[in-house]
Amino acid sequence: MVSHVSRNVAISRFWWVLCIASLAGALLVLLSLFGFVFVRGIAAIRPDIFFTVTQGIAGGLANAIAGTLLLVTLAVLLVVPIGIGAAIWVTQFAPDRLRIVVRLSIDVLFGVPSIVVGYFLYVALVETLGWGFSLVAGSLALAIIMLPYVYRAADLAFSAVPRDLVEASVALGARPLTTFLRVAFPWALPGTLTGLLIGVGIALGETAPLIYTAGWSNYMPTLAPTHSPVGYLTYVVWTFINEPFKESHQLAYAAAFLLMIGIFVTNFVARAAVEYWASRTRSHA
Amino acid sequence: MLAGVLTSIAAGICLLLVVLMLLFLLWYTWPAIRYNGLSILNDITWNIGNQYGSGSSIHNGVAAEPGAEFGGLVFLVGTLLSALLAMVFAVPLALGVALTIVYRLPERLRLPINALIELMAGIPSVVYGLWGTIVLVPFVGNRVAPFITHHFGFIPFLGGDAGSGNGLFSAAIVLAIMVMPIMVATVRDVLLAQPRSVYEASMALGSTSWQAVTHAVLPSVRTGIVGAILVAFGRALGETMAVLMVAGNAINILPQNIFSPINTIAAVVVSQLESAVSDASGVAQRSLAELALVLFVISLAVNTIARVAIRGQDRSH
Numbered sequence: 001m002v003s004h005v006s007r008n009v010a011i012s013r014f015w016w017v018l019c020i021a022s023l024a025g026a027l028l029v030l031l032s033l034f035g036f037v038f039v040r041g042i043a044a045i046r047p048d049i050f051f052t053v054t055q056g057i058a059g060g061l062a063n064a065i066a067g068t069l070l071l072v073t074l075a076v077l078l079v080v081p082i083g084i085g086a087a088i089w090v091t092q093f094a095p096d097r098l099r100i101v102v103r104l105s106i107d108v109l110f111g112v113p114s115i116v117v118g119y120f121l122y123v124a125l126v127e128t129l130g131w132g133f134s135l136v137a138g139s140l141a142l143a144i145i146m147l148p149y150v151y152r153a154a155d156l157a158f159s160a161v162p163r164d165l166v167e168a169s170v171a172l173g174a175r176p177l178t179t180f181l182r183v184a185f186p187w188a189l190p191g192t193l194t195g196l197l198i199g200v201g202i203a204l205g206e207t208a209p210l211i212y213t214a215g216w217s218n219y220m221p222t223l224a225p226t227h228s229p230v231g232y233l234t235y236v237v238w239t240f241i242n243e244p245f246k247e248s249h250q251l252a253y254a255a256a257f258l259l260m261i262g263i264f265v266t267n268f269v270a271r272a273a274v275e276y277w278a279s280r281t282r283s284h285a
Numbered sequence: 286m287l288a289g290v291l292t293s294i295a296a297g298i299c300l301l302l303v304v305l306m307l308l309f310l311l312w313y314t315w316p317a318i319r320y321n322g323l324s325i326l327n328d329i330t331w332n333i334g335n336q337y338g339s340g341s342s343i344h345n346g347v348a349a350e351p352g353a354e355f356g357g358l359v360f361l362v363g364t365l366l367s368a369l370l371a372m373v374f375a376v377p378l379a380l381g382v383a384l385t386i387v388y389r390l391p392e393r394l395r396l397p398i399n400a401l402i403e404l405m406a407g408i409p410s411v412v413y414g415l416w417g418t419i420v421l422v423p424f425v426g427n428r429v430a431p432f433i434t435h436h437f438g439f440i441p442f443l444g445g446d447a448g449s450g451n452g453l454f455s456a457a458i459v460l461a462i463m464v465m466p467i468m469v470a471t472v473r474d475v476l477l478a479q480p481r482s483v484y485e486a487s488m489a490l491g492s493t494s495w496q497a498v499t500h501a502v503l504p505s506v507r508t509g510i511v512g513a514i515l516v517a518f519g520r521a522l523g524e525t526m527a528v529l530m531v532a533g534n535a536i537n538i539l540p541q542n543i544f545s546p547i548n549t550i551a552a553v554v555v556s557q558l559e560s561a562v563s564d565a566s567g568v569a570q571r572s573l574a575e576l577a578l579v580l581f582v583i584s585l586a587v588n589t590i591a592r593v594a595i596r597g598q599d600r601s602h
Contacts (some may be wrong), residue, residue, distance in 0.1 A: 085295030113523025205409025
């Protein structure tokens with residue numbers, strides 16, 4: 001009996017050691033990744049990469065940084081009215097059956113591989129409509145990738161608006177639009193913005209949907225909507241690391257480092273916003 | 286109601302986007318579907334044909350360049366094998382990590398560990414690919430593959446050519462690392478959603494903590510875990526950049542062992558487009574679209590099953 005129990009305890013301990021080891025292993029991989037990107041990235045950062053454009057496989061990253069910022073900014077402008085508008089309609093206006101259908105289609109969109117979105121837009125916009133590699137095609141690709149994140153956060157946020165607040169506002173005689181603008185919207189705004197920031201983090205790091213929509217350019221991006229390819233940071237990471245030159249490798253490391261910093265900052269702000277929002281709503285309750 | 290109308294347009298766009306994407310790809314692909322027939326799924330050779338030859342190769346009334354053949358079997362096999370092998374690596378690790386977080390970690394460590402897992406999920410695919418190219422591939426090529434083929438070569442698929450490091454094994458490792466944070470987060474939430482009393486009651490009956498987990502906790506959240514695995518599997522199937530950078534870009538050859546170069550549907554759409562554009566008949570580009578459509582349908586199926594599984598778990602709570 002005693003030996004039976006102690007054997008079970010030993011077995012239990014053995015498996016838990018394996019579980020803890022798997023956490024340690026995951027952290028080790030993460031450490032290797034961060035160490036690799038940060039050590040090589042910091043070594044590769046020179047002030048002039050922010051001011052010079054890429055020349056072939058050398059030079060700076062000014063065009064890629066500007067291109068990434070431009071593509072993501074336009075994608076945000078495209079996704080905000082669609083994603084948040086759709087969530088407002090679903091939570092405020094939609095009949096039950098349509099509500100389910102819209103949510104389902106967003107779920108489906110979540111599962112569409114980003115390369116499929118990219119190839120679809122390549123065929124539809126770049127080829128069939130003849131836009132060529134362009135800012136609008138690239139931004140549309142990013143907007144479609146971001147859409148499910150933005151929509152879902154907005155849907156959750158607007159669904160969480162307390163019903164008694166809305167009813168109190170209506171009971172006080174406020175018009176529906178006033179109730180929405182003064183009660184529901186302020187309540188749902190932080191959650192929606194958090195989702196938007198998470199989407200921005202995703203968009204910053206995307207490569208596959210941009211390769212055949214935004215294309216690549218060695219020059220600073222223009223604001224021309226079509227027929228003008230745009231450079232972006234992830235492209236540099238992907239292609240320059242396969243060049244046989246040290247200088248191009250340095251640019252790839254620098255680009256990866258800048259991307260990671262950008263994504264960490266957006267994710268950190270998103271997380272801090274959640275905390276702030278949670279503490280604020282707690283103090284109101 | 287202007288607001289209602291405007292927002293309903295936004296919702297309509299969300300609704301139509303997926304339908305439009307499917308229908309447009311189907312329309313664009315149609316000549317390739319007719320030209321390729323079943324060979325897109327069961328033929329090994331991908332060849333855009335002789336662009337300078339005379340005459341053309343005609344199947345079902347669709348003309349491509351002479352000798353053109355668009356077989357997707359290599360890419361389909363690569364996609365499924367890399368994702369499956371990634372699951373073999375990722376599932377036990379993710380379960381171990383999630384169980385540790387929920388049942389073993391002191392309270393003050395939980396928040397930072399969760400933050401790290403979240404951070405890991407945010408790292409872009411191309412950065413995983415960079416790390417894979419510079420750190421993982423040489424390690425696999427110089428150490429892991431020679432060691433395994435030498436000592437465990439008698440096991441099927443582990444023997445033979447150790448390769449350069451670029452191949453199925455490296456692709457699966459990178460995929461496993463990439464999908465692990467999503468899997469950990471989902472399994473953790475499933476475990477936390479379950480009443481703690483399940484674990485505690487089992488402990489009170491005298492079982493060890495591991496018995497409590499395997500006999501009481503895990504059986505009751507089985508469908509949720511299956512859902513988490515399927516979501517991760519769906520991600521792995523569609524992952525592009527990291528796989529493209531470490532998989533070895535195989536073409537016209539099936540993998541011989543787990544270190545062989547492979548190619549996936551997502552990766553081949555990127556790597557073959559430039560050559561496909563040069564196909565004057567246009568069938569090559571449409572065949573790539575057909576591959577993208579195949580990937581779309583597979584992802585859709587996997588995600589649907591995952592959603593049904595997760596919904597089943599939610600209902601049982």
